[in-house]
Amino acid sequence: MSKNLVIVESPAKAKTIEGFLGKDFVVKSSFGHIRDLSKKNISVDIQNDFKPEYEIPEDKKKIIAELKKLSSEAEIVWLASDEDREGEAISWHLYEALGLDANKTRRIVFHEITKTAIANAIENPRSIDLNLVNAQQARRVLDRLVGYELSPLLWKKIKPSLSAGRVQSVAVRLIVEREEEIRNFTATSSFRVIAKFEIDNKYGKAELLAELSKRFNSKEETIAFLEKVVPAVYTILEVEKKPAKKSPAPPFTTSTLQQEAARKLGFPVAKTMMVAQQLYEEGKITYMRTDSVNLSDLALHLAKEEITNQYGKEYVHIRKYTTRTKGAQEAHEAIRPAYMNLSTAGHDDSQRRLYDLIWKRTIASQMADAQLERTTIDIGISTTKTEKFLAKGEIIRFDGFLKVYSESSDDEFQEDETNALPPVEAGEVLGMDEITATQRFTQSPARYTEASLVKKMEELGIGRPSTYAPTISTVQKREYVTKGDRDGIIRHYTQLTLKKNNIVENAKSEKTGFEKSKLFPTDIGSLVNNYLVNNFGKILDYHFTANVEKEFDEIAEGNREWSGMLKEFYGPFHTTVTTALESTEKVKGERHLGIDPKTEREVYVKIGRFGPIVQLGETESADGEKPRFAGLRKNQSIETITLEESLELLKLPRLVGTYQNLDIIAAVGRFGPYLMHNKKFISLPKGEDPLTVETDRAIQIIEEKKIKDAARTLKTFDKDTDLKILNGRYGPYIAMGKKNIPLPKNADVEKLSLADCKTIAEAYLKTKENSPKKSAKTSTAAPKKKSPAKKPGSKSSASKKTKK
């Protein structure tokens, strides 16, 4: 009906813009891309200049139908997707899929969502930039070729359902190599010497801590130094004061928001994005997937007003930040509050905290520098010329932006705390209270957190704001990487103290290396990575993306033909894939650990069907004896396990003792350590070791489990002991043999007869057979996927989220 149809990418944006344009405009959203290569096969005609075969995915058909109808009725269709490579492609796909008429189609772009910006865009339409579209097609096709040729290779060589891609494989590589660095790291130690001086001058009494200009590598050197300074006199040589300043960090991009929300609020990146999305949809913040640090003029103006009102005009310093990130496309503004004068917003705690962070960061970015004064005091030692003590301090003369916000750092081991120093003057002689020399160790590189991995990926130009969080979830879903904690280790160190002319040595210990929510590579992650790095080094290269981006840019500028670029890449790539496929050998990452002294058989560690295992003996041995296997424990890995640890594992299953004339066996299975008694499995509680658990304790655990099971049993039948009604996590259910059948919500357990149960069970199993695509055979391989078992009759059997 309307004269003008405007199509943007996001519905929230559509709503805002519609308000700015008059009645003659209707604004709709495409919800992102509307066409793509088919998921089922590679969908690229390689022989025919890599022609992509596009289709409209099922969930976009309704949108396309609606847009088609509206566009046929409109006089002018305005394609207003983002002004980057992907946005240009969206416009082109819309043009093609909707069958638009060139004469009534206009391409417009705007950088900020204000009435004037949009009016301005409408005044200055252009046509679709096909070079930019082709650059996007090259990107899309290259990613498809890499992903859909490498993944099947992994299925064949390593394990089904694995995946590889330009982005995810490099992300995994970063984590695997960081782990290697940590493993190869050897800590060295040095002695850090700190003196405590007593000041007593015209300004009063005070204490002054100062560090020696040199660290000693050995205890002997340290002691020699301390002995040398026993008779020393300490004099202040110089007091140097220097002005310094600190500037605020730029406004948030997706990546920096994820980092700060992780550091300051402890949010995983997926949570940050979810909460930001909620705030965006409420109109509280601007778009949350952006690589731009730019703020609109309107935003700057309002920030200035807000800062003046709240803190005074001396706190205002309007700044224009420029993006230095590799490959940034800057189709949006930085992430900022929609209304600068709204200092709090959000419906729940997470929303309020994230909004607060965004508000403060944005406001601070437009505030004055903090003015500091850094003081260094040099303290001379009368008995040596080669060393001196230094005291460093810092005071804030003008807080500026620090009044509102200060950025956190990833560095967990910041040792230098800076505070104000007491007033002193050159020439003063100081009283020495004590000198402490503490052995300090160098730290291994830190494991990545989700957020620090995003930071690294952004630096390398790998991935985009819309994919950081999904990529991190993919590599975890594939079990290449797990998020976990590491207990620290106790480290012993030496401390030497000089006090009242005596040198005392103390042996001390500290806990070090404790890590929480860090990314660890799994064995399969390392295995896949090593295989890919060895065979596809070019793609796994940290600079691969940056290099192809340069070529995409050439295509975008019209200086290069896109199918030619792909041909150059695909030729050698495909040859490598083909040769790799020809060798039929499976990749198992096998390591030979040595020989078991008892049986004199070889011990190996490798990846088995269900994960890493140790193997005792050959698969095809001359004496026909079969090998024995044992799974690795959670905190063990193929790369680090020793022969001794492997032999320990091979001691299982082990006979613990007997109870009620039946054997108790301890072993480790798919779900961790367990006891087996009377053909029943009983998980070993945390802290119990299957290798050492004793009979008495085992009996206790078995009895506890029996009591628990009894509490779980709601009803049994004498005629059929195979069928029971139990109480589970999701309410009462029928346990029939190995199958579990949930009971209807309103079922009265008391009144149910055996026949009733059987009827319910049969009905349930029947619907279950029919509902999934294929009838579920006994699933041999990956038992991960569960068929969506619907409860019969009740559609709204909404089981509320279970908290763990």
Next chain:
DNA sequence: CAGTGAGCGAGCTTCCGCTTGACTT
């Protein structure tokens, strides 16, 4: 929920980037 590991081998898995819901678990 469930507690294997050999070998055979149906039928399936998979990429990156744009965008939101409609669904479980």
